[in-house]
């Protein structure tokens with residue numbers, strides 16, 4: 001971390017690579033040197049695998065901007081469950097060489113200058129923080145890797161969690177620490193200067209608090225800078241503070257306060273421990289797999305629930321239809337019952353009427369019978385009379401005829417006697433019929 005007034009050489013110390021072509025020497029800042037150290041170590045260590053990534057941000061007026069993705073201009077600081085502070089959503093780019101690191105620094109500085117030109121501000125008004133994360137993982141012995149591959153081929157899904165060392169290097173180029181009065185700022189410049197002042201003052205307070213074992217509260221949360229550097233200021237970290245001072249007498253006051261700041265910082269002791277974590281990629285992969293399985297289960301459960309809901313809905317509809325049908329049938333049955341009851345009543349009435357009619361019919365029959373008998377009797381008698389008359393007429397005619405014949409044959413006595421007998425019998429018949437009529 002480089003502290004000092006503007007122009008005192010903080011950026012030069014941290015990131016510049018200056019080549020003196022006349023003498024043929026190159027002076028490199030701390031960042032290129034640190035990166036070179038890291039990559040040299042990674043290259044020569046054959047027992048471990050290294051993964052190096054880099055982020056580059058600036059804090060301007062208490063806003064965190066990602067210099068590798070400048071559109072992310074107001075990032076938030078978050079804390080993990082372990083109390084590790086990090087910038088949420090910051091771009092982390094893998095780097096494989098010092099050149100990669102310097103290229104990203106250059107891109108970040110260009111974005112920073114572009115942003116400041118747009119704001120008509122000076123780059124010394126912001127703190128820049130380059131973060132290099134190194135993950136060191138022990139390589140798996142080839143035999144173990146082979147055995148694992150073999151087991152997985154047979155259907156297992158084994159991923160052996162590996163222990164990795166994780167280290168973070170914060171390279172902090174603080175904003176110029178000159179006094180507000182000297183910067184002679186007004187308006188937005190004054191606000192910028194106050195913001196820088198506030199964060200540097202908070203940094204001083206945190207360092208003082210850390211340096212004093214009697215003080216328990218350290219105001220890390222008072223500024224974004226101290227919040228982010230919380231671990232570096234006396235926590236689980238190794239911290240180096242470079243105080244840059246200008247050699248001119250003109251800046252005596254600034255030089256004095258910068259040295260005071262440095263001397264306070266010297267009292268702060270840090271305690272670094274090795275950060276061993278399970279490799280997050282393996283954990284992520286395992287979690288991802290577990291998540292996918294859960295997702296699938298969830299989907300199938302959702303589908304099952306959906307199908308059950310559909311079945312339930314169908315059953316509910318069917319029940320509703322059946323209930324309506326039953327209700328309809330019940331009403332129809334009620335109507336039918338009413339009709340049956342009415343029909344029964346009507347039938348009873350009909351029966352009564354039928355009885356009545358039967359009686360009447362009987363009476364009529366009897367009357368008709370009597371009438372018929374009477375009529376038949378009359379007709380019989382009438383017919384008998386008619387027959388008697390017809391007989392009488394016939395016998396009379398016959399007798400007349402016989403008489404005439406007798407008269408014709410009157411010559412014989414026998415005939416006369418016979419005739420007399422006939423006349424006698426005829427007279428008897430005539431008498432009989434005459435009596436009858």
Ligand SMILES: Nc1ncnc2c1ncn2[C@@H]1O[C@H](COP(=O)(O)OP(=O)(O)OP(=O)(O)O)[C@@H](O)[C@H]1O
Pocket residue numbers: 004005006007008009010011012013123124174175176244
């Ligand atoms: N030790 C040095 N040798 C040669 N040149 C230097 C040295 N220190 C600083 N300079 C030069 O001084 C100028 C200002 O330095 P630099 O930009 O590093 O200051 P700074 O403290 O980072 O300022 P700011 O706060 O504005 O960022 C640069 O041109 C730089 O090259």
